[in-house]
Amino acid sequence: MPPRIALLDVQALDLERDALLARRAALPERQRLRDLAARATELDQAHARCLQERGAVNRQERDWANQVEDLAVKAQELEDKLYSGTVKATKELEALQEEVRGTRERQGEFESSQMETLEEIDRLDAEGVDNRKAREQVDTDASATRDGLARAEALIDEELGVLAGRCEHHRQDVPSTILVEYDRLRGKERLGGRAAAELAGGTCGACRVRLPVIEYNRIRNEPDDVLAHCPRCSRVLIRMQPGAGTAEEVT
Ligand SMILES: [Zn+2]
Structure with a gap:
């Protein structure tokens, strides 16, 4: 083959290889993997925030529970005293009744607050479960995408190999x-x-x-x-x- 024709072929094959390499570098699976990695980071950060929040709400719930318990004990002591028969004066009995009522009322308020924190814990737990499910899905998708990328790369590499062989053949005439x-x-x-x-x-x-x-x-x-x-x-x-x-x- 005349050198000038061979060089033209070499040039054409090299440009074809360049185009394939560009296609290989720009395979959509690469962007998909970058997107999935970003999503995984996002989910992990949200999960860490969720766990932190759950810890704080959990401490708050324990705090409410202790206060409810203290008030219940106190109310019981007051009731015991009220019905023990040791207090006889009407005024004193009325004051004691009022104190029992106030203590039970505060106990009820604290129980409501405790209930709210328990609901919040349930909500955070459900959020955590959803988050981990989504995270697992990201891993599954990433694995499938990596497989797809490997297959696409292998196909291109095969083409590149053929082109390299043809190119080498033409170079011998230059x-x-x-x-x-x-x-x-x-x-x-x-x-x-x-x-x-x-x-x-x-x-x-x-x-x-x-x-x-x-x-x-x-x-x-x-x-x-x-x-x-x-x-x-x-x-x-x-x-x-x-x-x-x-x-x-x-x-
Ligand atoms: Zn020129």
């Missing part, structure tokens, strides 16, 4: 001096991986600059292994077949 330069230019970011360009009708196929007639005629009559660069974009110029048609001749 003089090493040109290959070295081609590979060097492939590494230049500004060229976007396109290191070689066809020179047709005196125009660079990549940047479209038109070469001066003398320069064009000199280049196209050089032997195949002589390097030619585009004066503007510096890509390796691939001369179309000299003598392929007089239409190519620029005068």
Whole structure:
């Protein structure tokens, strides 16, 4: 195969590989995994807050329970005294009754508060259960997504392998001096991986600059292994077949 045609093939295959690598890097599963990781962090943080809150509510509930118990004991003592028959004076009995009533009332209020904290504990426990279920689902989804990513990568890698083999085959027909330069230019970011360009009708196929007639005629009559660069974009110029048609001749 003529070197110029082989280099064109190498270029085309390399661009195909670049596109595949870009596709591999941009596989939607990657974004999905990033989203799932963010969701997992969000859930874990919410769970930690929930546990912390539950601890505080739990302490509050214990506090209410102790106060309810103290008041119940106190009310019982007052009632015992009230019905013991030791207090006889009417005024004193009335005062005692009032104290029992007030103590039982406060006990009732504290019991209501305790009940509210118990309901809050139930709510936080249910939230914790929901959170852990959602977290498990995230793990399941992430696992399935990782499998999907691995499969998609394997398919692309297979294609890349085939392209690499074909590329290597065509490279054998390109003089090493040109290959070295081609590979060097492939590494230049500004060229976007396109290191070689066809020179047709005196125009660079990549940047479209038109070469001066003398320069064009000199280049196209050089032997195949002589390097030619585009004066503007510096890509390796691939001369179309000299003598392929007089239409190519620029005068
Ligand atoms: Zn150019």
